[in-house]
Amino acid sequence: MGRDDEPVDSMDIDGQKQQQLEALTAVQRGSALTISESTMCSGKLFPYGDFFKWLCYGNDGKHPGCDQSYVGRREFSLTLENDIYLCFQSFDNATELESSIKEKCPFKIDIGPVYSVDPSKHHAYAQSGNNVFVPVERELIFDIDISDYDDVRYCCSGADVCLDCWLLMTIAIKILDTSLRDDFGFNHILWVYSGSRGVHCWVCDSRARKLSNEQRAAIADYFRVYKGGENALKKVSLAGPVLHPFLARSYTDVLRSFFNDKLLLNQQLFASEERCQKILDLIPDKNVASELHGKWQGNRRSSLSKEDVNATRWDQLKTTLQSGKHKTQGLRRCVEEIVFSYTYPRLDMEVSKHMNHLLKAPFCIHPKTGRVCGPIDPNNCDDFDPAAVPTLSQEELESAYNAKLQQSKNSLNS
Amino acid sequence: MEIVRSHRQVAAAAAAAGGGGGAGALPTYKAAPQLEVRLEEFELFAIDRLRVLKGISDGLSRGKRPEEMEKLVSELWKTHMRHQDPAETLNKDIVSHFVLRLVYCRTEELRKWFLSMETTLFRYRFRLESPESQRMLMTEFQLPYKALPHSEFEAVKDKLSQVARSIGQSANVEHVFFKVPFEEVPDLVASRRVFLSKGYAYVAMSQVVSLVVTQFRCNISKALALTNRKWTATIKEQEKDRLTPIVEALSNAYFGPDYSQPKDAVDISLKDIDQLAKSSFPLCMRHMLDKLRENHHLKHGGRMQFGLFLKGAGLKLEDALAFWRAEFSQKIGSERFDKEYAYTIRHNYGKEGKRTDYTPYSCQKIISATPGVGDHHGCPFRHFGEENLRAALNKMGVGGHALEEIMDKVKNRHYQVLYFIAIGLTEQYDIPELTGLSGIMKYTASLHINL
Numbered sequence: 001m002g003r004d005d006e007p008v009d010s011m012d013i014d015g016q017k018q019q020q021l022e023a024l025t026a027v028q029r030g031s032a033l034t035i036s037e038s039t040m041c042s043g044k045l046f047p048y049g050d051f052f053k054w055l056c057y058g059n060d061g062k063h064p065g066c067d068q069s070y071v072g073r074r075e076f077s078l079t080l081e082n083d084i085y086l087c088f089q090s091f092d093n094a095t096e097l098e099s100s101i102k103e104k105c106p107f108k109i110d111i112g113p114v115y116s117v118d119p120s121k122h123h124a125y126a127q128s129g130n131n132v133f134v135p136v137e138r139e140l141i142f143d144i145d146i147s148d149y150d151d152v153r154y155c156c157s158g159a160d161v162c163l164d165c166w167l168l169m170t171i172a173i174k175i176l177d178t179s180l181r182d183d184f185g186f187n188h189i190l191w192v193y194s195g196s197r198g199v200h201c202w203v204c205d206s207r208a209r210k211l212s213n214e215q216r217a218a219i220a221d222y223f224r225v226y227k228g229g230e231n232a233l234k235k236v237s238l239a240g241p242v243l244h245p246f247l248a249r250s251y252t253d254v255l256r257s258f259f260n261d262k263l264l265l266n267q268q269l270f271a272s273e274e275r276c277q278k279i280l281d282l283i284p285d286k287n288v289a290s291e292l293h294g295k296w297q298g299n300r301r302s303s304l305s306k307e308d309v310n311a312t313r314w315d316q317l318k319t320t321l322q323s324g325k326h327k328t329q330g331l332r333r334c335v336e337e338i339v340f341s342y343t344y345p346r347l348d349m350e351v352s353k354h355m356n357h358l359l360k361a362p363f364c365i366h367p368k369t370g371r372v373c374g375p376i377d378p379n380n381c382d383d384f385d386p387a388a389v390p391t392l393s394q395e396e397l398e399s400a401y402n403a404k405l406q407q408s409k410n411s412l413n414s
Numbered sequence: 415m416e417i418v419r420s421h422r423q424v425a426a427a428a429a430a431a432g433g434g435g436g437a438g439a440l441p442t443y444k445a446a447p448q449l450e451v452r453l454e455e456f457e458l459f460a461i462d463r464l465r466v467l468k469g470i471s472d473g474l475s476r477g478k479r480p481e482e483m484e485k486l487v488s489e490l491w492k493t494h495m496r497h498q499d500p501a502e503t504l505n506k507d508i509v510s511h512f513v514l515r516l517v518y519c520r521t522e523e524l525r526k527w528f529l530s531m532e533t534t535l536f537r538y539r540f541r542l543e544s545p546e547s548q549r550m551l552m553t554e555f556q557l558p559y560k561a562l563p564h565s566e567f568e569a570v571k572d573k574l575s576q577v578a579r580s581i582g583q584s585a586n587v588e589h590v591f592f593k594v595p596f597e598e599v600p601d602l603v604a605s606r607r608v609f610l611s612k613g614y615a616y617v618a619m620s621q622v623v624s625l626v627v628t629q630f631r632c633n634i635s636k637a638l639a640l641t642n643r644k645w646t647a648t649i650k651e652q653e654k655d656r657l658t659p660i661v662e663a664l665s666n667a668y669f670g671p672d673y674s675q676p677k678d679a680v681d682i683s684l685k686d687i688d689q690l691a692k693s694s695f696p697l698c699m700r701h702m703l704d705k706l707r708e709n710h711h712l713k714h715g716g717r718m719q720f721g722l723f724l725k726g727a728g729l730k731l732e733d734a735l736a737f738w739r740a741e742f743s744q745k746i747g748s749e750r751f752d753k754e755y756a757y758t759i760r761h762n763y764g765k766e767g768k769r770t771d772y773t774p775y776s777c778q779k780i781i782s783a784t785p786g787v788g789d790h791h792g793c794p795f796r797h798f799g800e801e802n803l804r805a806a807l808n809k810m811g812v813g814g815h816a817l818e819e820i821m822d823k824v825k826n827r828h829y830q831v832l833y834f835i836a837i838g839l840t841e842q843y844d845i846p847e848l849t850g851l852s853g854i855m856k857y858t859a860s861l862h863i864n865l
Contacts, residue, residue: 184596185613207613211597218600222610227800227821237818240580244606245573247580 046101047363052094055111057206073136075112075119077358078104079367087112087358088119107367110358113138114209135355140186140203140211140219143351143359144172147197152342154267154275161197161386164266169199170381171258172345175250176201176223177378183246184219191381193389195366195373200359213354220352222246225344236282236341238333250344251336259339260314269342270296270313282338283321285328292317365391440539440547441504442554442630443511443637451509457660460517462494463510464664467531474534475777487538516649516657517664519642523782524665529638533631540623552622555629559592562616567591570609574616577609590619599624682724684733697794697806698780699723705790710745715783715791717755719775721762726774731763795824 052071053060059070071092078086078100086104091097101109113135117125125133146165150157153165173191180186180203188204211219225247226235243251263269270276276296280289296313317338321331351357364373370391376384451459469490473483495510497503511532518528540548552559567574567589575585596615601624602608608615617625650658682690691703702720706712712720717738724734735756742751760766777793785792794803803824807817 182612183610185611207597215597215600218596218604221604222606240582242576242579244580245576245609246606248576 048094048098074114077110078106079108090120109361111361112358113355137209138355140208141359142201143348145198148346173381174254191376192362195371196369217353220349226346236337255343264310270310284330459506459510460513465494466490484538515641517661519638525638536630537627562591573609588618592617682728702790710741715789719791722774
């Protein structure tokens with residue numbers, strides 16, 4: 001194309017990568033229907049080739065301007081039995097990765113950043129103390145864990161998750177995915193089920209991979225609303241006369257309807273004295289809070305069905321706070337704050353802020369649940385059901401998996 | 415920059431070489447100027463600039479608001495750096511900056527401090543410049559951002575307005591906006607003070623300061639690293655009889671109030687410690703005392719930070735030995751204590767080894783500590799997770815609005831500010847809940863704390 005003296009447009013390399021990502025996703029989605037094609041850490045079924053093609057981002061020797069050393073500078077970490085961690089592993093091609101995995105049988109693979117030099121040789125560089133061994137590229141990643149929402153879900157706690165509280169993950173995906181695309185201009189975004197109780201997000205745009213720690217922290221802070229802490233009752237504080245357009249859009253497009261139409265009932269947010277009190281504690285005016293409390297004490301004796309109680313009380317609360325009758329500052333905003341408290345995404349900030357943070361590789365099997373860490377389509381995330389994710393068992397390994405995997409590989413290469 | 419004993423160059427050269435800045439003469443220090451400087455000026459200029467930087471450091475520690483800082487910087491500059499002849503001022507400005515680069519390039523801690531103060535100085539001087547001067551500076555920093563054309567502005571006007579209102583400003587006041595890749599304004603993104611669309615941040619003219627300052631900071635940071643290499647490689651040795659002693663002395667110079675001769679010196683004794691801890695110790699020291707009492711042990715970092723604090727507070731060596739032995743022996747026995755730990759305590763008091771009489775750590779040093787697993791030293795406002803800090807503050811009796819204000823300052827990393835809050839400079843803040851702590855201030859003033 002007569003561009004010898006120009007650097008190769010990074011979009012070309014990324015274009016390749018996008019195709020690989022989509023191919024991988026297609027394989028995965030197709031295989032989620034039958035257990036057979038699922039990926040598997042300890043052996044034959046992990047899509048090594050495609051996985052590697054993804055991580056190459058086009059630096060696979062077929063284009064001018066590509067970097068041969070790139071993929072060999074990516075850090076992997078393998079977790080073996082008995083809590084043995086093998087960090088700073090690197091591989092020059094898919095075959096090396098495959099043989100290492102087959103030999104070591106890790107039950108977890110984590111992906112780290114691309115370093116300035118081969119991570120497996122990092123000891124040599126650590127001595128010089130001149131910051132020669134540093135991360136240079138890394139996807140922008142997010143980790144959302146349902147157990148961070150334990151204070152606002154009553155159906156489950158800890159590692160458990162059900163369709164009712166999984167809604168919180170759906171909300172998180174919708175809000176973040178929209179913002180990453182509309183606000184930050186990213187396009188190559190992979191959402192992955194973490195295998196037990198959360199989701200991971202991999203933003204693979206070239207621009208995202210080159211972000212510094214400071215920039216990643218800035219993005220994470222942009223998304224951050226909930227500020228947890230044992231000693232503060234009120235963890236969401238939406239100051240200012242109006243909301244920032246991002247928060248306003250999130251509220252109007254996603255949070256409000258999920259809260260009103262689903263979570264209010266699913267979680268029975270007003271169905272008990274304790275649960276009501278938790279919400280009343282978020283109201284900055286104690287008089288208003290006790291006025292509502294008094295109203296609800298009275299109503300308890302009537303024979304309203306459970307459904308009515310939640311909707312009724314929420315309506316009463318909204319009316320009271322938005323009536324303008326009470327002049328306390330922040331009262332109007334309180335309605336949004338309550339909704340945000342119960343629905344807005346809670347990110348693990350540390351995961352996103354540091355380039356060298358390890359994150360579980362997509363397409364693995366979760367070591368504890370046995371479930372496939374497969375992709376979630378953000379446009380159809382409402383339909384995702386964590387309980388329906390296929391798991392692997394030893395017997396199924398033996399059967400026609402290889403054949404089916406071969407089948408999908410063939411369709412990929414054609 | 416040529417340093418000579420005698421002859422002095424005309425300062426006009428400074429304007430040409432050091433980075434103009436137009437009429438306002440705010441230099442950007444891009445390149446070392448081709449000047450000849452007298453040796454005396456080398457030191458004197460640097461000292462005057464250092465007074466400005468220390469004054470800024472002090473102002474930041476006291477939590478001054480931006481408007482107050484702007485005023486402070488203006489006054490400090492006028493007092494220490496301004497000359498009748500603007501060319502002379504520029505000369506001194508540039509020379510002093512480059513001299514201080516030599517002084518402060520030599521360790522990580524020094525570099526961090528210098529970078530922080532110079533950036534702050536630049537930020538407020540920039541704010542004080544005229545709009546034309548500011549625009550010229552933007553160009554100099556290669557921020558090729560053109561103002562948003564009218565049509566584009568109209569399209570996003572409502573959103574820009576919304577953002578302005580969301581941060582407590584009036585809507586529709588700013589009309590000049592720049593479309594900037596979001597990577598360039600991380601602070602504005604993090605605090606949601608800009609509208610974002612498709613990877614671009616819409617930055618108001620008033621926010622441009624942030625852009626410029628980020629660049630400035632970046633440039634100085636790189637320059638410092640380079641200067642350090644040059645210093646280590648050649649300059650230090652070359653100049654060992656001339657500039658090096660001056661440079662080394664300058665970095666230890668102290669320009670704050672003289673706390674070395676306490677007016678009402680109080681020597682604390684063993685029995686006073688627990689009582690004083692409740693009423694007068696800063697949060698970090700109180701925490702370490704708690705942990706020491708709980709675990710009958712403190713790791714090295716904690717022993718140093720807390721031990722030197724007690725020494726500075728007037729705890730005698732014999733009492734110190736008794737204090738640490740009483741705790742440690744509960745865990746490891748007094749024989750082991752005497753064998754393994756007593757030496758270090760005597761060493762801290764200058765009774766062993768090179769007999770240096772060590773002084774307590776400054777806030778700066780404490781804040782930049784890196785406590786690891788099992789450590790309890792460092793600065794709680796910096797090193798505690800949010801939950802633990804809130805708990806610790808609650809324990810001290812701080813809650814409600816005051817607590818939120820503190821947590822907000824923590825988020826913005828004004829750690830030293832919080833130290834001052836904790837030692838009760840309550841006259842400066844409307845935080846009535848903290849008046850009970852004002853006793854600490856007098857107490858701490860008697861310590862050798864170099865702020």
